[in-house]
Amino acid sequence: MSTVVAVINPARRHAVEIQNVLHSVCARAGFSVVDVVHTTVQEPGFSQARWAVEQGADRVVVAGGDGTVRQVAGGVAKTSTGLVIMPTGTANLFAMNVGLKSRRPGDLAALERDLEAGLRAPLRAHDVGRVRFHPATSTESGPSGDLPAGGEFREQVFLAAAGLGMDAVVVAATSESTKQRWGWLAYLRNGADLLNAPRQNFRVAVDGDAAQSLAAWSLLWGNTARIPAGITVFPGADPHNGTLEMLRTEPRNSRDWVDLAVHGLRRRPRSARALTYRTVHRVQVKTHTPAALQLDGDSLGATRALEVWVDPGSLYVAAAQPPRPRPSPGPRPNPTP
Numbered sequence: 001m002s003t004v005v006a007v008i009n010p011a012r013r014h015a016v017e018i019q020n021v022l023h024s025v026c027a028r029a030g031f032s033v034v035d036v037v038h039t040t041v042q043e044p045g046f047s048q049a050r051w052a053v054e055q056g057a058d059r060v061v062v063a064g065g066d067g068t069v070r071q072v073a074g075g076v077a078k079t080s081t082g083l084v085i086m087p088t089g090t091a092n093l094f095a096m097n098v099g100l101k102s103r104r105p106g107d108l109a110a111l112e113r114d115l116e117a118g119l120r121a122p123l124r125a126h127d128v129g130r131v132r133f134h135p136a137t138s139t140e141s142g143p144s145g146d147l148p149a150g151g152e153f154r155e156q157v158f159l160a161a162a163g164l165g166m167d168a169v170v171v172a173a174t175s176e177s178t179k180q181r182w183g184w185l186a187y188l189r190n191g192a193d194l195l196n197a198p199r200q201n202f203r204v205a206v207d208g209d210a211a212q213s214l215a216a217w218s219l220l221w222g223n224t225a226r227i228p229a230g231i232t233v234f235p236g237a238d239p240h241n242g243t244l245e246m247l248r249t250e251p252r253n254s255r256d257w258v259d260l261a262v263h264g265l266r267r268r269p270r271s272a273r274a275l276t277y278r279t280v281h282r283v284q285v286k287t288h289t290p291a292a293l294q295l296d297g298d299s300l301g302a303t304r305a306l307e308v309w310v311d312p313g314s315l316y317v318a319a320a321q322p323p324r325p326r327p328s329p330g331p332r333p334n335p336t337p
Contacts, residue, residue: 001030001031001032002030002031002032002058002059003031003032003033003034003055003056003057003058003059004022004026004031004032004033004034004057004058004059004060004061004084004119005033005034005035005036005037005048005051005052005055005057005060005061006018006019006022006033006035006036006037006060006061006062006063007037007038007039007045007048007049007052007060007061007062007063007064007068007072008036008037008038008039008062008063008064009038009039009045009063009064009065009068009088010038010039012063012064012065012068012088012089013088014063014086014088014103014111015063015088017108017111018061018063018086018088018111018115019036021108021111021112021115022036022061022115025112025115025116025119026119028116029116029119029120030119031058031059031119034052034055034057035052035055037051037052039064039068039071044067044068044071045062045064045067045068045069045070045071045072045074045075046071046072046074046075047075048072048075049062049071049072049073049074049075049076050075052075052076052081053075053076053079053081057081058081058082059081059082059083059084059119059318060072060075060076060081060082060083060084061084061086061115061118061119062083062084062085062086063086063088064086064088064089065087065088065089065090065091065092066089066090066091066092066093066094066159066160066296066297066298067089067296067297067298068089069085069087069089069094069095069159069296070094070156070157070158070159070295070296070298073094073128073157073159073315074156074157076315076316077128077157077311077314077315078311078314080316081316082123082316082317082318083315083316083317083318084115084118084119084121084318085098085100085118085317085318086111086114086115086118087100087101087102088102089102090297091227091228091297093159093160093161093224093227093228093296093297094159094160094224094296096226096228097160097224097225097226097239098126098224098239098317098319100114101114118318119318121318121319122318122319123316123317123318123319124240124316124317124318124319125240125313125314125315125316126159126239126240126313126314126315126316126317127223127239127240127241127242127310127311127312127313127314127315128157128158128159128223128310128311128314128315129157129158129159129161129162129221129223129244129295129308129309129310129311130155130156130157130158130308130309130310130311131155131156131157131158131162131293131295131306131307131308132153132154132155132306132307133153133154133155133293133300133303133305133306133307134152134153134154134303134304134305134306135154135300135301135302135303136290136301136302136303136304137290137302156295156300157295157311158221158223158295158296159223159224159239159296159315160222160223160224160296161220161221161222161223161224161233161234161295161296162220162221162293162294162295162296162308163218163219163220163221163293163294164202164218164219164220164285164291164292164293164303164306165200165202165216165217165218165219165249165291165292166197166200166217166218166292167217167218167220167249167294168218168291168292168293168294168299168300169197169292171292171294171297171298171299172292172294172299196253196254197217199215199216199217199250200215200216200217200287200289200291201213201214201215201287201288202214202215202216202219202285202286202287202291203285203286203287204219204283204284204285205283205284205285206246206278206280206282206283207280207281207282207283208282211284211286214248215250216248216249216250217249217250217251218247218249219246219247219248219249219285220233220234220246220247220249221244221245221246221247221280221283221308222234222237222244222245222246222247223237223239223244223310224237224238224239225237225238232269233247233269234247234277235269235270235277236277236279240313242281242310242312242313243279243280243281243310244279244280244281244283244308244309244310245277245278245279245280246277246278246279246280246283247275247276247277248275248276248277248278249274249275250274250275250276251274252274256272256273256274280308281309281310282307282308282309282310283307283308283309284305284306284307285305285306285307285308286304286305287303287304287305288304289304290302290303290304291303291304293306
């Protein structure tokens with residue numbers, strides 16, 4: 001009989017309900033439950049997932065938000081163990097992009113259906129983004145080619161998007177209580193005061209090319225296309241194509257932000273004058289002063305040096321029915337004479 005280990009964030013909604021139905025649902029789907037483990041602040045999911053792999057689990061069920069899913073995915077990536085995602089967070093970015101729905105509190109029947117469907121579904125290989133970075137303090141500075149003596153580089157994965165610069169400052173400034181109250185709109189609410197923050201200078205080398213100096217409000221890398229409300233941020237991102245989409249945001253004034261919002265809502269982000277897109281495989285970035293870093297909405301502090309790359313097909317995810325694509329708005333009609 002195939003085996004399952006469940007990794008559950010106990011602070012998220014549905015945690016108790018999922019744990020209560022786990023054994024009966026797994027039995028119906030032909031799985032036996034090896035164990036149920038909870039995440040903690042000190043161990044947010046990676047070590048639990050590695051343990052599950054070592055126990056020979058065929059699938060790991062993860063119940064949590066983007067941060068928990070990201071940590072557990074990092075533990076099962078590059079193995080044959082499949083990931084079954086039960087999205088119970090605020091934004092649930094990766095889950096949304098692979099066709100999974102968040103459920104209302106108390107909707108136990110839907111949770112059971114989702115869990116059984118995830119256990120029975122075939123596995124599909126997904127790309128994973130990886131980031132290797134040197135943690136920095138907010139007071140460090142120096143030539144962009146130099147790094148402080150000592151310290152170690154850290155490596156982590158992301159599933160939806162990574163951001164360097166002011167978007168990561170917004171993430172760091174958004175408290176858990178605010179997210180619980182406002183949902184994903186909490187990021188917009190907190191980011192309004194930072195829209196006109198000065199751009200930061202970066203030294204960027206793409207796919208082995210010579211480094212170039214770029215000024216940006218933020219640099220982002222997308223592995224999936226959408227954020228909540230159906231807004232497409234990375235129109236060329238696809239977690240099955242072996243690439244990332246790099247986005248440079250460089251708004252200079254309020255008009256640029258309005259233009260960006262209008263084109264985003266019309267699903268034409270490439271037309272916004274403050275956005276520059278590029279398909280990439282591997283990128284190195286250095287800065288004179290530390291820049292904030294976020295992965296899938298998790299703040300990772302600041303860095304002055306990082307490398308971002310795609311790890312193709314390294315994560316097996318229980319395949320849900322993909323979301324139905326929205327029709328293209330098409331060309332604008334000619335005005336009536």
